[in-house]
Amino acid sequence: MASKVVYSHRDPMLKKRDDFEDMLEERRTGSDLRYALRCYTPALYKGLTPCKASELKNMVLQSDQLHYVINQVSKETGTPTDEIQAEAAAILEEMAHRLQLSTIRFFAFTLSKIFKTLFRSICVNEEGIQRLQQAIQEHPVVLLPSHRSYMDFLLMSYILYTYDLALPVIAAGMDFMGMKIVGEMLRMSGAFFIRRSFGGDKLYWAVFSEYVKIMLKNGFAPVEFFLEGTRSRTAKSLTPKLGLLNIVMDPFLKGEVFDVSLVPVSISYERTLEEALYARELLGVPKPKESTSGLFKARKILSEDYGSIHVYFGQPVSARSLAEGKVKRSQFNLIPRHIPRKPTEEIQDFVNDSAYRLVRAQEESMVLKPWVLLASLLLQNQAAGSKQGMSLRELTEQAVWVRDLSRQFGAFLHWPDHIPPSKVVSSSLSLHQGLVRISEGRVQLALDQAGGRVEPGLPQPAITPEDALLSQAVVILSCASYRNQALHVFIRPALLASAIHSASVNEKQEIFNTFSFLRNVFSDEFILCPGAEVQDFEEACYLLVKCGALQIHQQTILVTDRGQRTLAFLTSILDPFVQGYQMVCRFLCEATEGLTDKLFIPAARKFIIKHLLTGRLKYAEVLSSDLQKNALAALLRLGAVQKLRGRGGPAALKVNKVMVNSLEDTLGGKLPTQKPLVARL
Amino acid sequence: MASNSSSSRHQTARHRLSIIAGHLQRPADSDAALLAVDCKAQANKPNVSAGDRSEGRTVPRKRQEIMKWNGWGYSDSRFLFNKKGQAEFTGKRYRLSGMIIPGLKDWMESTFGANLQHKTQATPALNSSAVQPPTLNEVFVEELKSTGIPFSHEAEDRVFRGHGHCLHEIFALREGKIGRVPDMVVWPSCHNDVVKIVELACKHNVCLIPYGGGTSVSSALECPPEETRSIVSLDTSQMNRILWIDEKNLTAHVESGIVGQDLERLLNESGYCTGHEPDSMEFSSLGGWVATRASGMKKNIYGNIEDLVVHIKMVTPRGVIEKSCQGPRMSTGPDIHHFILGSEGTLGVVTEVTIKIRPIPEYQKYGSVVFPSFEQGVACLREVARQRCAPASIRLMDNEQFKFGHALKPQVSSIFTSFLDGLKKFYITKFKGFDPNRLCVATLLFEGDREKVLQHEKQVYDIAAKFGGLAAGEDNGQRGYMLTFVIAYLRDLGMDYYVIGESFETSVPWDRVLDICRNVKARIVQECKDKGVQFPPLSTCRVTQTYDAGACVYFYFAFNYRGLSDPVHVYEQVEHAAREEILANGGSLSHHHGVGKLRKEWMRETVSSVGMGMLKSVKDYVDPNNIFGNRNLL
Numbered sequence A: 001m002a003s004k005v006v007y008s009h010r011d012p013m014l015k016k017r018d019d020f021e022d023m024l025e026e027r028r029t030g031s032d033l034r035y036a037l038r039c040y041t042p043a044l045y046k047g048l049t050p051c052k053a054s055e056l057k058n059m060v061l062q063s064d065q066l067h068y069v070i071n072q073v074s075k076e077t078g079t080p081t082d083e084i085q086a087e088a089a090a091i092l093e094e095m096a097h098r099l100q101l102s103t104i105r106f107f108a109f110t111l112s113k114i115f116k117t118l119f120r121s122i123c124v125n126e127e128g129i130q131r132l133q134q135a136i137q138e139h140p141v142v143l144l145p146s147h148r149s150y151m152d153f154l155l156m157s158y159i160l161y162t163y164d165l166a167l168p169v170i171a172a173g174m175d176f177m178g179m180k181i182v183g184e185m186l187r188m189s190g191a192f193f194i195r196r197s198f199g200g201d202k203l204y205w206a207v208f209s210e211y212v213k214i215m216l217k218n219g220f221a222p223v224e225f226f227l228e229g230t231r232s233r234t235a236k237s238l239t240p241k242l243g244l245l246n247i248v249m250d251p252f253l254k255g256e257v258f259d260v261s262l263v264p265v266s267i268s269y270e271r272t273l274e275e276a277l278y279a280r281e282l283l284g285v286p287k288p289k290e291s292t293s294g295l296f297k298a299r300k301i302l303s304e305d306y307g308s309i310h311v312y313f314g315q316p317v318s319a320r321s322l323a324e325g326k327v328k329r330s331q332f333n334l335i336p337r338h339i340p341r342k343p344t345e346e347i348q349d350f351v352n353d354s355a356y357r358l359v360r361a362q363e364e365s366m367v368l369k370p371w372v373l374l375a376s377l378l379l380q381n382q383a384a385g386s387k388q389g390m391s392l393r394e395l396t397e398q399a400v401w402v403r404d405l406s407r408q409f410g411a412f413l414h415w416p417d418h419i420p421p422s423k424v425v426s427s428s429l430s431l432h433q434g435l436v437r438i439s440e441g442r443v444q445l446a447l448d449q450a451g452g453r454v455e456p457g458l459p460q461p462a463i464t465p466e467d468a469l470l471s472q473a474v475v476i477l478s479c480a481s482y483r484n485q486a487l488h489v490f491i492r493p494a495l496l497a498s499a500i501h502s503a504s505v506n507e508k509q510e511i512f513n514t515f516s517f518l519r520n521v522f523s524d525e526f527i528l529c530p531g532a533e534v535q536d537f538e539e540a541c542y543l544l545v546k547c548g549a550l551q552i553h554q555q556t557i558l559v560t561d562r563g564q565r566t567l568a569f570l571t572s573i574l575d576p577f578v579q580g581y582q583m584v585c586r587f588l589c590e591a592t593e594g595l596t597d598k599l600f601i602p603a604a605r606k607f608i609i610k611h612l613l614t615g616r617l618k619y620a621e622v623l624s625s626d627l628q629k630n631a632l633a634a635l636l637r638l639g640a641v642q643k644l645r646g647r648g649g650p651a652a653l654k655v656n657k658v659m660v661n662s663l664e665d666t667l668g669g670k671l672p673t674q675k676p677l678v679a680r681l
Numbered sequence B: 001m002a003s004n005s006s007s008s009r010h011q012t013a014r015h016r017l018s019i020i021a022g023h024l025q026r027p028a029d030s031d032a033a034l035l036a037v038d039c040k041a042q043a044n045k046p047n048v049s050a051g052d053r054s055e056g057r058t059v060p061r062k063r064q065e066i067m068k069w070n071g072w073g074y075s076d077s078r079f080l081f082n083k084k085g086q087a088e089f090t091g092k093r094y095r096l097s098g099m100i101i102p103g104l105k106d107w108m109e110s111t112f113g114a115n116l117q118h119k120t121q122a123t124p125a126l127n128s129s130a131v132q133p134p135t136l137n138e139v140f141v142e143e144l145k146s147t148g149i150p151f152s153h154e155a156e157d158r159v160f161r162g163h164g165h166c167l168h169e170i171f172a173l174r175e176g177k178i179g180r181v182p183d184m185v186v187w188p189s190c191h192n193d194v195v196k197i198v199e200l201a202c203k204h205n206v207c208l209i210p211y212g213g214g215t216s217v218s219s220a221l222e223c224p225p226e227e228t229r230s231i232v233s234l235d236t237s238q239m240n241r242i243l244w245i246d247e248k249n250l251t252a253h254v255e256s257g258i259v260g261q262d263l264e265r266l267l268n269e270s271g272y273c274t275g276h277e278p279d280s281m282e283f284s285s286l287g288g289w290v291a292t293r294a295s296g297m298k299k300n301i302y303g304n305i306e307d308l309v310v311h312i313k314m315v316t317p318r319g320v321i322e323k324s325c326q327g328p329r330m331s332t333g334p335d336i337h338h339f340i341l342g343s344e345g346t347l348g349v350v351t352e353v354t355i356k357i358r359p360i361p362e363y364q365k366y367g368s369v370v371f372p373s374f375e376q377g378v379a380c381l382r383e384v385a386r387q388r389c390a391p392a393s394i395r396l397m398d399n400e401q402f403k404f405g406h407a408l409k410p411q412v413s414s415i416f417t418s419f420l421d422g423l424k425k426f427y428i429t430k431f432k433g434f435d436p437n438r439l440c441v442a443t444l445l446f447e448g449d450r451e452k453v454l455q456h457e458k459q460v461y462d463i464a465a466k467f468g469g470l471a472a473g474e475d476n477g478q479r480g481y482m483l484t485f486v487i488a489y490l491r492d493l494g495m496d497y498y499v500i501g502e503s504f505e506t507s508v509p510w511d512r513v514l515d516i517c518r519n520v521k522a523r524i525v526q527e528c529k530d531k532g533v534q535f536p537p538l539s540t541c542r543v544t545q546t547y548d549a550g551a552c553v554y555f556y557f558a559f560n561y562r563g564l565s566d567p568v569h570v571y572e573q574v575e576h577a578a579r580e581e582i583l584a585n586g587g588s589l590s591h592h593h594g595v596g597k598l599r600k601e602w603m604r605e606t607v608s609s610v611g612m613g614m615l616k617s618v619k620d621y622v623d624p625n626n627i628f629g630n631r632n633l634l
Helices: A024-029 A032-037 A053-061 A064-077 A081-095 A101-118 A126-138 A151-162 A174-178 A180-188 A202-218 A243-253 A275-283 A292-303 A319-323 A345-364 A370-383 A392-408 A421-431 A465-485 A487-503 A508-524 A533-546 A563-590 A597-613 A625-638 A657-667 A675-680 B006-024 B103-112 B138-147 B155-160 B167-174 B191-204 B260-269 B286-292 B374-386 B399-407 B415-431 B450-466 B474-496 B510-530 B567-584 B600-622
Strands: A121-124 A141-145 A169-173 A191-194 A261-269 A308-313 A436-439 A442-445 A550-552 A557-559 A641-644 A652-655 B079-081 B087-089 B184-186 B207-211 B231-235 B242-246 B251-255 B309-316 B319-321 B349-356 B363-371 B393-397 B440-448 B499-509 B538-546 B550-560
Touching (some): A024 A101, A024 A121, A032 A101, A053 A081, A053 A202, A064 A081, A064 A202, A081 A191, A081 A202, A101 A180, A121 A126, A121 A151, A126 A261, A126 A308, A141 A151, A141 A345, A151 A169, A151 A261, A151 A308, A169 A174, A202 A243, A243 A345, A261 A319, A261 A345, A275 A625, A345 A487, A370 A392, A370 A421, A370 A442, A392 A421, A392 A442, A392 A563, A442 A465, A487 A508, A487 A533, A487 A563, A508 A533, A508 A657, A533 A550, A557 A563, A563 A597, A563 A625, A563 A657, A597 A652, A625 A657, B079 B474, B087 B474, B103 B399, B138 B191, B155 B184, B167 B474, B167 B499, B167 B567, B191 B207, B191 B231, B191 B309, B191 B349, B260 B286, B363 B450, B363 B474, B374 B393, B374 B440, B374 B450, B393 B399, B393 B474, B399 B474, B399 B538, B440 B450, B440 B474, B499 B510, B510 B538, B510 B550, B510 B567, B567 B600
Parallel strands (some): A121 A308, A141 A261, A169 A191, B184 B231, B207 B231
Antiparallel strands (some): A261 A308, A641 A652, B079 B087, B242 B251, B251 B349, B309 B319, B309 B349, B393 B538, B538 B550
């Protein structure tokens, strides 16, 4: 366990990060048309065999891999191979991109216009661009941007076009295809579409994986996809999806390319376009189906100020170096490589581990704005039951304190140091007028006017207490989505702080046990690399000792006097999640028979609303369906709940009430962390 | 059959000889220093004149008289830069001998960043005091003396037999560093001498290390430093007679110490050949081929060593192992020959071999094809193999090696030839649109009846044309094969100018050929960079053999080591990484170089634990006291 060196244990404050350049600056002075029509000559992969997008399809259809699967399916189903071949061609037709420069030029022109009205700046680290340019020439490249907005992939292509880099092909969800013209436009700008689920469809999987691999191996273009699989509605990084990562690792593992460069890209929005949309979605108002007309309705967005975007192109990570010592590549020696095989456990572990490392790399290069810290403080203040909010002075003082703490923890914080803190705070607040209210020098979350100001198009504030609660929750969840951006900075120390708090002894081993317990429970909620509890514990200890909050001796951990404030802050960061999980546990314990996974979210929501209204629960953010899903996933993983597959119908949830109950009590610190449980985790 | 027209046979023999001489050009008087020693225990009267000891043999007991002690090959043949700064190959033995090679200097400078000003001098002569005094087993020596078998414990003889031609071995010699070497050298002159030596060794617990041609590149000849017993090098070089030729069955019975060029020459005189031509054939011996599972350039017609041997006699501590008949194939359990083939001197000494022979082919023709890219070249070779129409030899060089071959072109004498060359280049690069930085060349060698050769040639060129190949003439082909013999000399020149390098090989299924070539070459470049090599390395490969199910790939790798404190260590790390890469890409541990001690660490994963156990149990039975203690293989 401890032998796996996942992170270098150096001071996070010393992390070297590149400077940013605003790429919109030039756009504001130069002609957009000339920019869209300028000469575009990107540096290409040195091993490139030039081919057109249409030729790719033929290569896929003629590949050994596909032939093998077609024959296999034909044998299994009795369908003649030419029919299956035609089916494969149809799948490919539906999937394939038709990347062409003219469409990119069109987007370059329109996006320049749009971006200039929406954003103050789009900041890009140019050193990262240079590294990427090098990487593209050396090896096939996979671009892995974080996913917080629909904008992400257009923005990526826009940046690559601007810097004269090879345009990527992008794996996009099929839902875009519903938007008639836009879908086709996206296709022509390099998007290829994959179905959201195709579980057992061998043929679909074969066509899809071969299509991606051929583009990658030939160096046709950088392949871009979202490790998180979907947009994160909460702004926390999502547990990585492994399907596509498996596919792009495969050519390297099988020796078909020397190496693959994986480039994490962190895109941080000062204000997310979909802010309130996400909050509603999490609260159970279903998201509108993507449609072209819907996109035009979104035009009103154009009148608002969304601050700036920071795009950080991380250090390219070599697949080869990731695999060094972890994967025995000779395992592919004895079976022809075109025969599909289920990845071995070794490879699954490797891909999973790599995925976590890459997501963490994304997290670490996310730029945090001062507002992120303010949102954390305001949420804590609100949950503490304060009715009048905080005075500006108080807020500023606390913000400066958290700023320093987060910097010590290695946060990539963009806090303009040359401006007095009070100015920084007030200008941050003004960008998020929809979420905060300032009156008589006091700041608080804009709960009473929720709904009205944020989304003028949506129904007016409702009358029932339940509706009032929900519209408050919209503001709270929006706010939480900003606080969440900073969670990756605090999560390890916060887990330790909570462990110290609930272990209520200062014995190191005991604290570690509680820490591992918490870490394990929350490993669907936060990005915590599997099997790295010792490293995480050491990292947390290191950070808290460094900021003077803890003293660690051979056997004991002691909280210093000045550490009380830090620990209190950290504990309350985690508290909504702890209480949320407890709430889900209680719900499951009290749930009637016949609960299915389909019913789980609405039923849990109802249960939680009840508790919020009676005041037994103070965190409205527990209403987030994301948290509820994650809690359920954790309980399933721990074996406290079982999914019983029904025939055709929804899966029934079988709750082990004793175990769920004891988990709830352990989370609440009522029960000590059970040794056997920890041992099993 | 072959004897019905001896005059035509002599003609073909003469033709054949002139071809071999083309490669080897032996001076007529080189045998002056040789002493003929008759075997005192001659059992069979050889019925062919080949047994005549007055006939010259290449290898004398004192190898140092004609060969370099710290480099490759003959003392009189070497590359050097003359006063004008032009490269030149000295001596008279090879076609290239005495010629100026104008392109070599530029190539070395541009490829390695080498500089004629930066020269390293090798220790000129062996300093005997650097050699540890021999640990002699007195009783053994006494009893050996009484048999009359010649032996020596002079430093020069011992040092010569303590190494093969791995880079680290030669590098150490050039620096005058001598490690553990054999304590004495014995020269048996027949099978019975070997029986006596092995018996004595067993009796007195002396470690024996068989020595054939000394061309090992697997550290197989290195003496295990932990060996405390007296180490005796058993040099088979004086067991070099053809004992008989059986024209009815087309076999020859030969003593194992004969080196390739002598075997070929002597058989040629009778109108025959074995057709076994490993690149080292000037110096490597029949016994060595058997002990390492050697492969010859022309295996497509004649087969590899395992296909060529009909009967093997080996002396082991348990006694002599051999089959009772010379049937062409047997179903008698696992073939005991396969315990011997590839045993690398761990089980005993091969003393006599019955080997297949063939009449000298009537006609021989070189050829070459230029392909626009390596990928297409490999596709063509694959197709040739699929149609099972490979010529005697077909080799595909990558672009770097093509350029290298180009740099080794000797000075052209007439303006006309250079004009023609220019025209050819123009045709290929400008008219046909080949990219000079991507194109690659296949060299071909056809053998057989004139008519069949021409037919065969057409078939192969037709296939090549399908893959965009253009015939590029006989000269290019012939030069390619000539280079195989001089390339080993080139390493010594490199070492004079801070460039070290080596070749290594593997065999790999067809579908992985391109991948392994690309990945191993890239790995070498990357490792060099990571290990702090200051100049870009030469990392190149060629496909040298085709099989039904795969190919043999040869890699060349060299770099300029200026600025490195421990170049040999860096070199070894890179070579190690390259081997790991080969194994990860589905390549074998070795196609024909063998395992020795250099590649031992990968044996278990190569043959599985059970496989290792099998090999070990054979060793334990045959040689329980580890008399053959070179510690190769296992």
